[in-house]
Amino acid sequence: MAGVDATLLDDLTRRGLVNQATGDGELEQHLAEASRTLYCGFDPTADSLHIGSLVPLLTLKRFQAAGHRPIALVGGATGLIGDPSFKAQERSLNTPDVVSGWVEKIKAQVSAFVDFDAGENSGLVANNLDWTKDLNVLDFLRDVGKHFSVNNMVNKESVKQRIQREGEGISFTEFAYILLQSMDFSELYKRHDCTLQIGGSDQWGNITGGVDLTRRQHRGKVFGLTLPLVTKADGTKFGKTESGTIWLDPKRTSPYAFYQFWLNTADADVYKFLKYFTFISVDEIEALEKADAERAGKPEAQGVLAKEVTRLVHGEEGLAAAERISQALFSGGIDELSEGDLEQLRQDGLPSSELPSEYGDQSLIQLLVDAGMAPSGKPVKDALGRNAVLVNGEAVGVQSNGVPAEVFAPARALHGKYFVVRLGKKKYHLFHGAR
Numbered sequence: 262m263a264g265v266d267a268t269l270l271d272d273l274t275r276r277g278l279v280n281q282a283t284g285d286g287e288l289e290q291h292l293a294e295a296s297r298t299l300y301c302g303f304d305p306t307a308d309s310l311h312i313g314s315l316v317p318l319l320t321l322k323r324f325q326a327a328g329h330r331p332i333a334l335v336g337g338a339t340g341l342i343g344d345p346s347f348k349a350q351e352r353s354l355n356t357p358d359v360v361s362g363w364v365e366k367i368k369a370q371v372s373a374f375v376d377f378d379a380g381e382n383s384g385l386v387a388n389n390l391d392w393t394k395d396l397n398v399l400d401f402l403r404d405v406g407k408h409f410s411v412n413n414m415v416n417k418e419s420v421k422q423r424i425q426r427e428g429e430g431i432s433f434t435e436f437a438y439i440l441l442q443s444m445d446f447s448e449l450y451k452r453h454d455c456t457l458q459i460g461g462s463d464q465w466g467n468i469t470g471g472v473d474l475t476r477r478q479h480r481g482k483v484f485g486l487t488l489p490l491v492t493k494a495d496g497t498k499f500g501k502t503e504s505g506t507i508w509l510d511p512k513r514t515s516p517y518a519f520y521q522f523w524l525n526t527a528d529a530d531v532y533k534f535l536k537y538f539t540f541i542s543v544d545e546i547e548a549l550e551k552a553d554a555e556r557a558g559k560p561e562a563q564g565v566l567a568k569e570v571t572r573l574v575h576g577e578e579g580l581a582a583a584e585r586i587s588q589a590l591f592s593g594g595i596d597e598l599s600e601g602d603l604e605q606l607r608q609d610g611l612p613s614s615e616l617p618s619e620y621g622d623q624s625l626i627q628l629l630v631d632a633g634m635a636p637s638g639k640p641v642k643d644a645l646g647r648n649a650v651l652v653n654g655e656a657v658g659v660q661s662n663g664v665p666a667e668v669f670a671p672a673r674a675l676h677g678k679y680f681v682v683r684l685g686k687k688k689y690h691l692f693h694g695a696r
Contacts, residue, residue: 266327267293275543276536280462280487288484296382299457300332305340305363309510310370312500316488318374330382333371337364337390345435346419346463392448405444408477417466439470446471450481462487494529515605516575520583523567531562539569595654600676606691613691620665628665634684644684651683
């Protein structure tokens with residue numbers, strides 16, 4: 262069929278994005294024959310998705326670019342239950358009102374990755390609460406539960422791990438999660454002729470449950486495809502920093518902090534991440550890797566990765582702000598930063614604190630020590646002596662204006678309330694609240 266890219270699975274495989282697939286090799290032919298509808302589910306476990314959700318989101322986008330129709334399913338119902346897959350312990354249940362609010366925010370986030378004006382393969386966002394809210398327990402047990410063997414369910418790896426973990430176990434609520442997710446696939450097949458579900462490798466048991474239920478209820482031939490969970494070469498958890506999780510919501514992780522996260526990717530991970538998280542061709546990524554290996558000095562791959570992913574998530578404006586802030590901190594052009602840029606730094610870009618309401622006899626040296634810029638006064642005093650303490654880009658002399666009331670005078674504040682202090686070459690702190 263015209264418009265369908267038959268090389269999609271080959272490209273996903275080259276990128277390392279194919280973990281498991283059902284159908285014994287039939288999926289490739291199924292996708293090549295016609296435009297297909299596929300879905301991926303996103304449960305609202307917070308008011309924002311984090312970067313771990315980017316791989317499936319971008320995979321939906323890849324399928325749509327190849328001529329298929331993506332459905333982003335937001336779990337208004339499954340989010341009330343909680344997926345037990347490879348979780349060490351039971352989730353805390355959130356109230357319907359809280360989950361409902363999270364659903365709306367996540368619907369807006371996933372919508373940024375799906376094209377709703379693409380003709381026959383225009384995407385859509387669905388909510389599984391639509392087909393579960395009026396379902397009574399007897400109908401659910403008769404129409405869905407009868408198709409599941411408890412013997413098979415307890416042998417699912419995600420459930421087995423919880424059962425075998427001493428002192429933890431699993432509640433019937435989370436045990437029944439697979440029935441709800443399987444029902445999603447069956448319903449989307451019935452409503453939208455959806456024949457493929459994608460998800461992380463931890464979803465294999467839930468996905469195969471949906472494949473089986475759709476066959477039993479509708480005699481439908483459907484497929485499942487899992488994507489690898491993202492891991493880092495050093496064994497640490499992907500998407501976590503000292504300051505916490507990297508979120509897609511700019512109010513939780515600023516575009517600047519988001520950009521810096523990718524910029525700090527290890528050499529051992531960067532080329533894999535370029536394949537996972539960007540639309541740069543595999544050939545170009547491999548050429549970049551070769552050029553970086555032959556070039557003396559810092560690789561260019563991290564800069565490419567940071568730019569591409571920040572643009573995908575935060576747009577050109579978010580990328581421009583992240584690059585502007587990074588350049589200003591590197592070059593010392595602090596006075597060029599907008600108020601919004603400084604708000605990003607205050608949010609999560611730099612250590613920050615509010616200026617004291619009264620300085621009293623406190624010295625500038627003690628103020629910087631109290632802010633955590635140095636373990637004692639000696640490094641600060643030494644830096645002052647060699648003009649290596651800068652406030653809003655201007656050096657502070659130890660004799661001339663080393664008094665807090667003078668250094669942080671309102672007239673010197675950026676946008677009336679901000680002071681960026683640099684100690685030496687790399688130590689920064691943002692003070693705010695000029696009087």
